[in-house]
Amino acid sequence: MSLLTMIIKMSEGLSRTCAIFFLTLIFSLPLGMVVTLLRRSKNKIISSITRAVISVIRGTPLMLQLLAITYGPYYLVGLTVSRNKLVPVVVAFSINYAAYFAEIYRGGIDSISKGQYEAADVLGYTKTQTFLRIILPQVIKRVLPSITNEVVTLVKDTSLAFTVSYQEMFTIGKEIANSQTSFTPFLVAGVFYFVFNALVDFVMGKIEKKLNYYH
Amino acid sequence: MKKFIAIALALTTSLSLLACQGNGSAAAVNDSTEAVETKEEETKEASEEAVKEESQEAETESKEETEAAKEEGSENAGKFIMGIDPEYPPFSYIGDDGEYTGFDVEVCKAVCEKLGYDFDVFEVNWDEKLIQLDAGECDCIWSGMTIYDTMKEAGYVISEPYFENVQVMMVKEDSGINSTKDLAGKYVAVQLGTSGAALLEDELKDLASSFGDLVTCDSFLKCFTELGGGAVDAVFVDKPVAVDYMAEHEGYKLLEEDLGSEQYGIAFRSDDKELCSSIEGALDEMVADGSYAAIADKYPDLVKNLVYLNK
Numbered sequence: 001m002s003l004l005t006m007i008i009k010m011s012e013g014l015s016r017t018c019a020i021f022f023l024t025l026i027f028s029l030p031l032g033m034v035v036t037l038l039r040r041s042k043n044k045i046i047s048s049i050t051r052a053v054i055s056v057i058r059g060t061p062l063m064l065q066l067l068a069i070t071y072g073p074y075y076l077v078g079l080t081v082s083r084n085k086l087v088p089v090v091v092a093f094s095i096n097y098a099a100y101f102a103e104i105y106r107g108g109i110d111s112i113s114k115g116q117y118e119a120a121d122v123l124g125y126t127k128t129q130t131f132l133r134i135i136l137p138q139v140i141k142r143v144l145p146s147i148t149n150e151v152v153t154l155v156k157d158t159s160l161a162f163t164v165s166y167q168e169m170f171t172i173g174k175e176i177a178n179s180q181t182s183f184t185p186f187l188v189a190g191v192f193y194f195v196f197n198a199l200v201d202f203v204m205g206k207i208e209k210k211l212n213y214y215h
Numbered sequence: 216m217k218k219f220i221a222i223a224l225a226l227t228t229s230l231s232l233l234a235c236q237g238n239g240s241a242a243a244v245n246d247s248t249e250a251v252e253t254k255e256e257e258t259k260e261a262s263e264e265a266v267k268e269e270s271q272e273a274e275t276e277s278k279e280e281t282e283a284a285k286e287e288g289s290e291n292a293g294k295f296i297m298g299i300d301p302e303y304p305p306f307s308y309i310g311d312d313g314e315y316t317g318f319d320v321e322v323c324k325a326v327c328e329k330l331g332y333d334f335d336v337f338e339v340n341w342d343e344k345l346i347q348l349d350a351g352e353c354d355c356i357w358s359g360m361t362i363y364d365t366m367k368e369a370g371y372v373i374s375e376p377y378f379e380n381v382q383v384m385m386v387k388e389d390s391g392i393n394s395t396k397d398l399a400g401k402y403v404a405v406q407l408g409t410s411g412a413a414l415l416e417d418e419l420k421d422l423a424s425s426f427g428d429l430v431t432c433d434s435f436l437k438c439f440t441e442l443g444g445g446a447v448d449a450v451f452v453d454k455p456v457a458v459d460y461m462a463e464h465e466g467y468k469l470l471e472e473d474l475g476s477e478q479y480g481i482a483f484r485s486d487d488k489e490l491c492s493s494i495e496g497a498l499d500e501m502v503a504d505g506s507y508a509a510i511a512d513k514y515p516d517l518v519k520n521l522v523y524l525n526k
Contacts, residue, residue, distance in 0.1 A: 074440065074443065074444035079444075080444055080445035080446070081440070081444030081446035082446060083447075085446075165430050165431055165437065167430075167431065174342055175412075177342070178343075178408045181345065
């Protein structure tokens with residue numbers, strides 16, 4: 001197999017890798033915010049349950065969560081395993097990444113000084129208005145570098161989808177490596193991931209620059 | 216300016232510490248006593264307790280490594296690391312007691328006893344098994360491994376075949392699938408890196424293109440889970456593995472079609488010709504004294520296809 005055919009075959013899998021990547025971001029970024037708000041809830045029960053859930057999700061491997069969400073319902077209650085593996089894969093990835101994003105957002109929100117809330121109160125802002133118009137824009141600016149970190153990790157984590165037989169780019173690379181007894185597909189995969197992440201870096205850099213309007 | 220100097224100082228100190236640690240790991244890898252000695256001198260200068268501890272560790276590690284190397288060098292008493300796929304019953308799997316067992320594992324254990332090797336097991340990643348063999352992580356691949364011409368062409372030493380294997384399609388009993396023709400448009404699972412996967416890519420290409428989708432799993436147990444859970448309609452698998460699974464799980468059947476036969480053998484690195492022939496010799500002896508048959512009796516489904524017992 002020539003290098004070109006190898007690259008073409010693996011590019012076909014790249015669309016599936018991108019599907020995991022973008023769908024996970026679309027679901028986990030807002031979900032993370034919801035989790036943060038629950039975690040910061042004044043209600044002790046809600047906040048401690050959320051806290052426990054986050055610690056379970058952050059404390060167990062994503063690979064295990066993938067297996068649990070894909071095959072768990074079948075083993076526990078005999079439900080059928082999904083034919084389209086993208087569904088369980090995106091669910092598992094979104095839940096996992098939402099937990100990390102939630103903690104990043106929490107750090108961002110906590111970093112805003114109390115004085116700003118007091119000032120907003122004096123100026124007659126409601127709590128919702130204070131959060132949406134004053135706190136959130138600052139939080140987004142502050143957490144962006146940490147978010148970029150997670151997004152870069154997500155690109156590489158997509159290869160874990162192999163454990164539930166989802167044919168993304170790395171799986172196809174493995175198949176080729178295997179049938180050709182060659183190491184080249186792994187190098188190709190490495191280049192693909194690196195270029196993907198270089199793009200992520202570039203885009204996130206642009207966004208950061210755009211939001212950096214006070215400097 | 217003062218701040219700048221302070222930062223610069225902090226940076227240089229941390230960098231030089233890092234360099235020391237780098238040397239430490241290099242010493243462990245190089246496994247040369249000289250490197251360890253130089254390392255010790257350096258740590259004295261650094262007078263950092265944590266780093267010192269590390270150097271001691273590196274020293275013991277390198278000692279262990281030299282001993283291991285010595286053992287490997289001698290033919291009679293040494294370690295023999297068997298490379299297996301731990302999810303491949305009945306040939307190699309984790310038994311009820313948590314130890315590795317299976318037909319191949321038991322035979323290999325007996326061979327090691329005969330030849331005076333210390334038996335050890337290494338779990339290979341099946342689709343990278345030959346790379347791991349080359350890297351010296353194990354001394355052979357012996358786990359229901361199908362012999363391919365490409366392996367011999369690539370220089371690996373392959374033993375005489377010991378098992379005749381047949382590939383079968385396993386489906387659910389109530390699926391209404393009775394021949395491979397019924398598989399058109401259906402989902403079929405296969406384990407990556409197995410002979411089944413290779414067959415579907417090559418000789419059975421036409422059959423494979425009639426499938427709705429070919430799903431690649433990283434273990435047979437996952438293939439069976441997909442089948443049980445309804446995500447696929449059939450699993451293309453080695454017959455003994457399927458028979459073993461069906462003995463414990465009801466509701467499955469095999470399609471009675473011969474989709475290709477093959478032979479199992481043991482793979483060694485290209486420079487291990489002697490090792491290979493000594494193991495083949497031990498197997499012949501075991502067949503002669505009946506101990507081979509004794510192990511085989513525990514796996515009645517395999518006996519019919521064992522080359523050594525049907526010569």
